[in-house]
Amino acid sequence: MERPEGWADEAKLDETTRLDLYRKQSAIRQFEQRAYDLFLQNLVKGTSHLSLGQEAVAAGFGAAMRYDDFSFCTYRGHAHTLVRGASMTGLMAELLGRSNGILAGKGGSMHLTSTEHYAMGSYAIVGAHLPIAAGAAWAAQERGTGQVAVCFFGDGTTNIGAFHEAINLATVWKLPVVFVCENNLYMEYTPISSVTAVEHPAAQRAAAYGLEPLIVDGNDVDEVYGIATTYIERARAGEGPALIEAKTYRKGGHSRADPAKYRPPEEVESWLARDPIDLYRARLLELGFEAAVLDDIDAQVLVEVNRATEEAKAAPPPSKDLIYTDVWADGGSQWRN
Amino acid sequence: MAELTYRDAVAAGIAQEMRRDDNVYFIGEDVAAAGGVFKTTGGLLETFGPRRVRDTPISEEAIVGAVMGAAMAGLRPVGEVMFSDFFATCWDIVANQVAKTRYMTNGQVTLPLVLRSANGGGLRFGAQHSQAVENWAMAIPGLKVVAPSTPADVKGLLAASIRDDDPVVFLEAKSLYATKGEVPDDEHVEPLGRAVVHGDGDDVVLIALASMVPKALEAAQRLRVEHDIGCRVVDLRSLVPLDMSTILEAVGATGRVFTVEENPRLCGWGAEISSIVAEEAFYDLDGPIVRITTPHVPLPAAETLEDEAIPSVERIVDTVVKEQ
Missing domain, CATH: 3.40.50.970 (Thiamin diphosphate (ThDP)-binding fold, Pyr/PP domains)
Structure with a gap:
């Protein structure tokens, strides 16, 4: 792919940005590994969908967004919510169904939301949030706030109607929204390539909506940050939406019950050799960052994850009164007098 | 105005x-x-x-x-x-x-x-x-x-x-x-969740919504004039919030309840209202609650078929006369 003019040059990233990108990835990795451990201990019920292996996408975009840009993500959304600044304790406690959960236990793993950080929700029906993100972008455009909406989704979403409806509307209305397809090669258990008319499920559809075909290495956080910054700022400047396809790979299965045995071993091996955090650490060391600085970041994150775990485990379950709260804006659930 | x-x-x-x-x-x-x-x-x-x-x-x-x-x-x-x-x-x-x-x-x-x-x-x-x-x-x-x-x-x-x-x-x-x-020409706002009662007949209450309200009102008129049956008509205006207190008051005043619903039969709004009335006002009832609905079919197109399927003034009058 041709590098568009003005694409932020990752070779010029400053030290603070680079360490932030490292820290964000480390936080996602350690948080999710802990979430997985807590599953194995049966402390997390229901299901969960981990981003292990895909950290660079959430981290790169998270770092590129303005604090008040809207983000919309999927049921695989721990990472995207975390990078906006949501409380790690609140997120962990939500997974555990505790009263100090970020949604007080009412949403669970697949619906993490922190509107105070403009993380506008995790949507668990494939495709639904693309038009919703377009709507938030429409409001930002009309109100002149300068906010951009960033909408993450998986490769499987590119075959559902809402994807096409949303991108068409966003283009026609020139909305400030960046659509980010995280192509991890598998929908749930089925390879996207086996059910899709084109090789690059998002990028090759872009032309149908008058958009550039954009593909980025989703395991290279500098590349992700570069393309994210470029297209978020273009959208902010009134130049309309973008559709970016980030090629990446999940280390594990679709959800907690899935051992992912449908993937060829050599494919798994080649992607695991391109672990985004290992790659980034090696790059930073090559650039002269000290190992001790990076180790220190990892250690600080571990302290945070430990604290979040302990605070979540120590909290009581939610009050049963919550069943009846917040159906309506008056705080209650009355439907009759 | x-x-x-x-x-x-x-x-x-x-x-x-x-x-x-x-x-x-x-x-x-x-x-x-x-x-x-x-x-x-x-x-x-x-x-x-x-x-x-x-x-x-x-x-x-x-x-x-x-x-x-x-x-x-x-x-x-x-x-x-x-x-x-x-x-x-x-x-x-x-x-x-x-x-x-x-x-x-x-x-x-x-x-x-x-x-x-x-x-x-x-x-x-x-x-x-x-x-x-x-x-x-x-x-x-x-x-x-x-x-x-x-x-x-x-x-x-x-x-x-x-x-x-x-x-x-x-x-x-x-x-x-x-x-x-x-x-009204001026600012006009009607609160949600408040039903309106038409008439003060004390024999029967017809509970209706939207398109069924004018039909229920016409049926009430004919029932009074032709059959000496006194009706009141509740126009629900909203299903959620549901103004049950107005409904229950009308049930208490009449003792006979007929719902008039355009939705297909199964799980129509009248089923929910009937169930609440049966639970909460059973002893106010003088006879069974009767639901007048579109049958449980997709709606047909031809005039004669569509008119037969959707509750009509005639069907409301006939049903009330027969059941009352």
């Missing part, structure tokens, strides 16, 4: 709220330049301009999704779904996203939005453009469901729906669009 059609009252209600609040926007298919396929929204584009009144592609998920996202981000949008049957094409956004998000997020997200739609039969359009879907919406926790029967209520209830901080499904009876009535 001016005499307006039910259809003109739609534009009057939206215009009143757009004038009052700059955050009110209106989008849908053919709603702006064409003024709506039922001519309900004519003049809004000219008055409020192309940014606030906007045509969309034929993309119901995009319409409802955009309305939801905009409501999350500071607007108070109104979206039109041209025919209520088309809610099926965007029901995920309505039922899973719009309805559930406030609850799932423990109140973080507020969705002040209205989804307007032309509902029900009577225009010989056949099964895919004629169904009364109020019971679909009523079955989903998190949606308010409003369905006016008069031009004045179209304006007043639409205004209240737009001002409401919760999502409202606003169902206009397409068979009533040409009907006329007095509508």
Whole structure:
């Protein structure tokens, strides 16, 4: 792919940005590994969908967004919510169904939301949030706030109607929204390539909506940050939406019950050799960052994850009164007098 | 007061709220330049301009999704779904996203939005453009469901729906669009969740919604004159919130309950009301609760078939006379 003019040059990233990108990835990795451990201990019920292996996408975009840009993500959304600044304790406690959960236990793993950080929700029906993100972008455009909406989704979403409806509307209305397809090669258990008319499920559809075909290495956080910054700022400047396809790979299965045995071993091996955090650490060391600085970041994150775990485990379950709260804006659930 | 059609009252209600609040926007298919396929929204584009009144592609998920996202981000949008049957094409956004998000997020997200739609039969359009879907919406926790029967209520209830901080499904009876009535010229807002009682007969209560209200009123008149049966008619106006206290009062005053429903039989709103009346006012009843509904069929197109399927004045009168 041709590098568009003005694409932020990752070779010029400053030290603070680079360490932030490292820290964000480390936080996602350690948080999710802990979430997985807590599953194995049966402390997390229901299901969960981990981003292990895909950290660079959430981290790169998270770092590129303005604090008040809207983000919309999927049921695989721990990472995207975390990078906006949501409380790690609140997120962990939500997974555990505790009263100090970020949604007080009412949403669970697949619906993490922190509107105070403009993380506008995790949507668990494939495709639904693309038009919703377009709507938030429409409001930002009309109100002149300068906010951009960033909408993450998986490769499987590119075959559902809402994807096409949303991108068409966003283009026609020139909305400030960046659509980010995280192509991890598998929908749930089925390879996207086996059910899709084109090789690059998002990028090759872009032309149908008058958009550039954009593909980025989703395991290279500098590349992700570069393309994210470029297209978020273009959208902010009134130049309309973008559709970016980030090629990446999940280390594990679709959800907690899935051992992912449908993937060829050599494919798994080649992607695991391109672990985004290992790659980034090696790059930073090559650039002269000290190992001790990076180790220190990892250690600080571990302290945070430990604290979040302990605070979540120590909290009581939610009050049963919550069943009846917040159906309506008056705080209650009355439907009759 | 001016005499307006039910259809003109739609534009009057939206215009009143757009004038009052700059955050009110209106989008849908053919709603702006064409003024709506039922001519309900004519003049809004000219008055409020192309940014606030906007045509969309034929993309119901995009319409409802955009309305939801905009409501999350500071607007108070109104979206039109041209025919209520088309809610099926965007029901995920309505039922899973719009309805559930406030609850799932423990109140973080507020969705002040209205989804307007032309509902029900009577225009010989056949099964895919004629169904009364109020019971679909009523079955989903998190949606308010409003369905006016008069031009004045179209304006007043639409205004209240737009001002409401919760999502409202606003169902206009397409068979009533040409009907006329007095509508206040000045600001007019009718609170949601308040039924209106017509008449003070003490033999029978007919409980009706939207298109069934004028039929129930005509039937009540004939029952009084031709059969000496005294009726009162409850116009529900909204299913959620549901004004049960007005219903129960009318049950107490009459002792006989007939629901008049355009929706297909199974799980129609009358079933819920019947169940509540049976639980809470059983000893006020002098006889069985009777539901007069469209049968449990998709609606047929031909005049004679459609008229036979939807409850008619004759069917209401005959049923009451027979059962009373």
